[in-house]
Amino acid sequence: MVITDPSFKLLLNAAAAAIGTLEMKAMRIHKLGPLSPGNPPLVEDDVPVPVPGPSELLVKVHACGVCHTEIDEIEGRTPPANLPMTPGHQVVGSAVSEGRGCRRGLLNQRVGIAWIHSACGECRWCLQGRENLCPRFSACGRDAAGGYAEYMVVPEAFAHLLPAGLGDQETTPLLCAGAVGYRALSLCKLVNGQALGLTGFGASGHLVLQMAKHLYPDSPVFVFARSEKERAFASELGAAWTGNTTDRVESGLDAIIDTTPAWLPVLSAMEALAPGGRLVINAIRKEASDHEILASLDYERHLWREKSLSTVANVTRRDVRECLNLAAEIPLEPHVSTFPLESANDALLELKQGDIRGARVLSIS
Ligand SMILES: [Zn+2]
Ligand SMILES: [Zn+2]
Numbered sequence: 001m002v003i004t005d006p007s008f009k010l011l012l013n014a015a016a017a018a019i020g021t022l023e024m025k026a027m028r029i030h031k032l033g034p035l036s037p038g039n040p041p042l043v044e045d046d047v048p049v050p051v052p053g054p055s056e057l058l059v060k061v062h063a064c065g066v067c068h069t070e071i072d073e074i075e076g077r078t079p080p081a082n083l084p085m086t087p088g089h090q091v092v093g094s095a096v097s098e099g100r101g102c103r104r105g106l107l108n109q110r111v112g113i114a115w116i117h118s119a120c121g122e123c124r125w126c127l128q129g130r131e132n133l134c135p136r137f138s139a140c141g142r143d144a145a146g147g148y149a150e151y152m153v154v155p156e157a158f159a160h161l162l163p164a165g166l167g168d169q170e171t172t173p174l175l176c177a178g179a180v181g182y183r184a185l186s187l188c189k190l191v192n193g194q195a196l197g198l199t200g201f202g203a204s205g206h207l208v209l210q211m212a213k214h215l216y217p218d219s220p221v222f223v224f225a226r227s228e229k230e231r232a233f234a235s236e237l238g239a240a241w242t243g244n245t246t247d248r249v250e251s252g253l254d255a256i257i258d259t260t261p262a263w264l265p266v267l268s269a270m271e272a273l274a275p276g277g278r279l280v281i282n283a284i285r286k287e288a289s290d291h292e293i294l295a296s297l298d299y300e301r302h303l304w305r306e307k308s309l310s311t312v313a314n315v316t317r318r319d320v321r322e323c324l325n326l327a328a329e330i331p332l333e334p335h336v337s338t339f340p341l342e343s344a345n346d347a348l349l350e351l352k353q354g355d356i357r358g359a360r361v362l363s364i365s
Helices: 006-019 068-074 168-175 177-187 203-215 228-236 264-272 288-296 299-303 317-329 341-353
Strands: 023-029 042-048 056-065 091-098 110-113 116-118 151-155 159-161 196-199 221-224 241-243 253-258 273-281 308-311 336-340 359-363
Touching: 023 341, 042 341, 056 110, 056 168, 068 341, 091 151, 091 168, 110 151, 110 168, 116 151, 159 317, 168 177, 168 203, 168 317, 168 336, 168 359, 177 203, 177 253, 177 273, 177 317, 196 203, 196 264, 203 221, 203 228, 203 317, 221 228, 221 264, 228 241, 253 264, 264 273, 264 288, 264 299, 336 341, 341 359
Parallel strands: 196 221, 196 253, 221 241, 253 273, 273 308, 336 359
Antiparallel strands: 023 042, 056 091, 056 151, 056 359, 091 110, 110 159
């Protein structure tokens, strides 16, 4: 329902102001340090419900995904701009109030919120629709309060209208692992029938495999993963071949997405590419532990014949929206296991201990 009656809008704004005096529950990071069972990093706080400013929405959070990035924030690898901070950047909720100047008609609609909470809108990357590279972007749940809470605010320009048919909880992993995987897949510039490789098979890999099978039905997908469990999961989802991260395949692959934290699989992948092949690295950082392997980089073996290499950083609004629409069309149904908001510490610990089957999601209201 879209409300256009101006007097009703005034009433809603008054209600929004009243909400500002109400309190809500939020699980917030108060201090940084290693995440362990004896050191639960999030504290359940009662805080005021935020009031949306101009061109912002107040979103009642239904569900928020739990991501490795939260662990990076807590452990200080990508620290919050200030403390205490409410993390969470895979948010599904409904827009219950809007500030002055909102124009997109999102009030009372179901919306998603992803990593980019806002961007400057003026730099050369923003002007090209590449706000993922904006040097002044603000990250949801790191620089601005995120979705481990009953309510949050977001600029309406960075809220994503959700297609019908996707469940609240099932949508949350699409807003991060799904969208960044979708961006990586787009950068592969695959043509139907060309062979795709996935090196590493985590939260993003299992969604990318399903997207690739839908978009490029004649393309065989080769999955390189360390654990037996991951390889079995990949086969179940339709991988044509599975093997370890450094296993050889007989014929060259046209594109490979690498999601591992190491360098050895990168060299193996470059070698596995066919002439003209493209390697896309979808990793925030590479561990230094095996970087001496780069000394064995051999121009002829790894790069010559127009092989190319690129990386993926964050996601644009366009990636998020295209990924959501594609997920609804397939339909893609990520496996999720849910936790109540107050058990966010348990969800984070489970994630750190690792098991890719199913994204962890906080079910909030
Ligand atoms: Zn994430
Ligand atoms: Zn910018």
